[in-house]
Amino acid sequence: MTLHHLLLILHLLAASIWVGGHLILSIRFLPRALKQNDPDIISNFEKQYEPIGMPALLLLIVTGIWMAYDFGLKVNHWFSFLSGIGMVISIKLILLLLTFAFAIHARFFVIPKLSKHNLKEMAVHIVAVTVIGVAMLILGSTIRYGGIH
Template sequence: MTLHHFILIIHLLAATVWVGGHLLLAICYLPTALKKKDPHIILNFERKFEALGMSSLALLIVTGIWMAYDFGVTAETWFHFSSGFEKVVSIKLILLFCTFICAVIAQFYVIPNLNEKNINRIAIIILSVTSIGIAMLILGSTLRYGGL
């Protein structure tokens, strides 16, 4: 097994936790919370998942950048969109930035004021981050064939 293959396995395991956790939240917990108008259902899940989820996200960032460099996509060529690999890496970085924006909005604006009347706001954030995670997973799968 090469080092790149090992890094890929770590990346895939972290993606499983990150995307899987958000799918679990979006499919199992969110509908119940919305139906009952109970934000504590979401907050309790977030509290339990946060350490594992954030660790997984950190691993995704580190291993993703590592593999990008293995493919010759360095910081100097990010956002050039000139090769299939550069396109995928650049789009994934843009989506990572979108995830970060969602996290900032959630942590500083939505969660501190979350209640049964505005629970739809956190639903939008949850569905956005879940959709972004799925999009990143799909984009990553294209690298096997040279990217976009």
Template sequence: MTLHHFILIIHLLAATIWVGGHLLLAICYLPTALKKKDPKIILNFEKKFETLGMSSLVLLIVTGIWMAYDFGVTIETCFHFKSGFEKVVSLKLILLFCTFICAVCAQFYVIPNLNENNIKKIAVIILTVTSIGVAMLVLGSTLRYGGI
């Protein structure tokens, strides 16, 4: 096994946790919370998932950058959108930035004021971050064939 393959396995395991956790939240917990108008259902899940989820996200960022360099995509070539690899890495970085914006909105604007009357705001963020995670997973899968 090469170092790159090992890093890929760590990346895939971290993606499984990150995307899987958000899918679980979006599919299993969110509908119940919306139906009952109970933000505590979401907050309890977030409290339990946060450490594992954030650790996975950090691993995704580190291993993703590492593999991008292995594929020849550097900070200088990012966002040039010339090769398939550059396109995928650049799009994933844009989506990561969008995830960061969602996290900032959630942590500083939505969660501090979350109640039964505005629970739909956190639902939008949850569905957005989940969709972004799935999109990043799909984009990553294209690297096996040279990117997009």
């Protein structure tokens, strides 16, 4: 097994936790929270998920950057969009920055005052981060075929 293969396995396991957790939150817990107008359902899930979700996200970032370097894409080429793999990595980095923007907004502006009154705003954040995660997963699957052409 090569180092790149090991990085890919770790990346896929972390993606399973990150994307899977958000899918479960979006499909199972969010509809119930909205139906019952109960933000505690979201808060309780987040408290349980965050200790494994955040390390998974960190592992995704580290392994993703490492694999980008393995593909010969140094920092100065990340947003060049010059190759199929470069296109995928560039789009995934943009989506990662968008995920951070949602996370920062949620952490500082939505979660501190999470209540029945802003539960729908939290729902928008949850669905957006879930869709972004699934999009990143789909984009990553194209690497095997040389990325997006």
